[in-house]
């Protein structure tokens with residue numbers, strides 16, 4: 323940057339450099355309109371998966387957690403000024419997807435304290451807090467203690483290591499009164515997850531809704547103005563993982579007219595569903611790409627002291643259905659996670675600049691942790707971009723074309739290197755696109771964060787082995803994929819100057835003619851590719867309009883191979899290599915194909931320290947290191963440290 327550096331404002335400089343990416347457009351379309359503020363308002367995050375540094379390679383999602391700290395403080399201040407309530411909600415999955423959370427053991431050790439800088443009112447647990455025992459205990463011993471009564475895990479327990487007895491990781495429910503007097507009962511419900519390690523227990527929703535404590539909480543002896551049902555749980559009731567519908571129905575059967583406001587996650591999409599005339603549900607994407615906004619008015623409460631229709635701002639106006647007569651009205655919005663968006667919606671909070679000291683400090687903490695973990699260390703320079711879903715499976719730019727080559731080249735047991743082999747991974751193990759240009763230590767977690775190890779069954783008859791991949795892809799699915807965005811379609815946003823709004827952006831409530839009166843004619847704007855969401859309220863939920871990114875469905879499993887004869891002949895037997903994550907599924911597929919295998923036939927193909935986190939770095943060192951001196955940093959890529 324030309325002007326922002328001085329030793330005294332190193333943090334601003336660092337962040338500014340991170341945003342001044344080559345190739346930035348002159349102008350692009352920002353938020354479409356100011357937010358509608360109601361009696362009760364929510365900001366919602368979910369499935370952050372450690373992306374607190376923001377998207378360093380996509381300015382469209384380029385804000386970091388420090389920017390979110392400043393934004394949330396502005397919104398709290400604004401809520402106070404308007405005389406309304408604002409609640410901050412998170413619905414889990416804090417790890418597995420970024421170096422900031424995953425380059426330490428246990429995951430989250432350094433990123434959770436950064437995450438904790440947001441003043442959440444209620445939070446709940448995700449499945450990624452429960453796969454591994456050390457992470458489950460980090461969540462129980464540290465995270466849940468930081469959040470106390472605000473951490474609500476209504477159906478998740480863990481063995482207390484001191485007593486040996488199962489207890490709730492957080493609280494079963496939270497009953498609280500808002501700043502303006504609304505009385506709220508909160509439940510936090512994880513979907514019926516079964517992949518947890520054996521120290522935790524996920525009580526099925528169908529069981530939970532029959533438990534006496536739950537029935538007592540719904541029939542609480544204090545008045546309830548609204549049920550706040552949060553869950554790491556897709557909101558769409560047709561999603562096979564959804565159990566929020568059952569919980570909502572149970573509450574509704576006992577409380578016919580009390581509003582139930584639902585926040586979900588896990589399927590990584592933007593979504594909003596109307597459940598009934600006083601229940602709606604919002605899901606706010608993934609990976610710090612989306613900040614969810616929901617506002618509502620018309621809640622009946624004898625103790626509410628605030629404004630039902632705050633003045634000087636737009637108000638929610640949508641009824642859940644055309645025939646609703648109960649007076650409840652709603653608005654929902656999916657905000658793109660960038661400074662332009664945050665600065666636009668933070669206006670009029672009476673603060674003269676956007677950045678709070680607390681926000682700048684958090685940005686500085688992120689920079690420090692990135693340095694400490696050496697996250698920008700380079701493995702190699704990727705010659706092209708490989709995407710998860712923007713290209714057909716099998717296309718050269720599809721990431722599973724790359725993994726197929728990388729697996730063949732790196733998953734090699736020296737003592738069996740001449741035995742032909744198939745190497746199979748679940749496509750859900752890949753979490754993000756791999757971008758042309760520098761492939762860093764951080765990127766290795768972004769693309770393939772899990773620590774699933776390579777197992778195998780030796781000498782499987784070729785006639786059987788060649789059909790395993792099809793069997794897996796046709797077999798009952800234990801895996802789930804849901805990808806909502808793609809780097810392929812992302813475009814950088816213009817950098818908005820620190821502490822200074824883009825002058826072409828209107829202030830809240832300003833029309834085009836107001837702008838003209840201030841001498842501002844907007845520059846030609848460009849709609850960038852990104853989220854195009856359709857939900858129960860229609861197609862106006864995306865705060866920033868985008869053009870649609872192509873999205874192709876992918877199979878659940880993909881494979882590479884190596885050491886097959888090159889003369890066109892077929893081998894008699896091959897090694898079938900797969901991840902321990904789905905070993906039992908492979909055994910059952912082989913048996914369906916005529917085998918008589920048991921899990922005792924499965925052993926490690928490589929040392930279990932070589933995992934799904936290892937093979938892409940190994941491949942990058944092998945194939946992409948020579949490109950490093952000429953690496954095109956100009957592909958929207960820059961380093962923050």
Ligand SMILES: Nc1ccn([C@@H]2O[C@H](COP(=O)(O)O)[C@@H](O)[C@H]2O)c(=O)n1
Pocket residue numbers: 369415449450453588589590748749750751752772773774800801802803903
């Ligand atoms: N060891 C693991 C754990 C999970 N996965 C993949 O992640 C998916 C769940 O992720 P969410 O963010 O949606 O909760 C799961 O379905 C697997 O695809 C994995 O590969 N290895």
Ligand SMILES: [Zn+2]
Pocket residue numbers: 369371415588590
């Ligand atoms: Zn997730």
Ligand SMILES: [Zn+2]
Pocket residue numbers: 415448449450554587588589
């Ligand atoms: Zn999840």
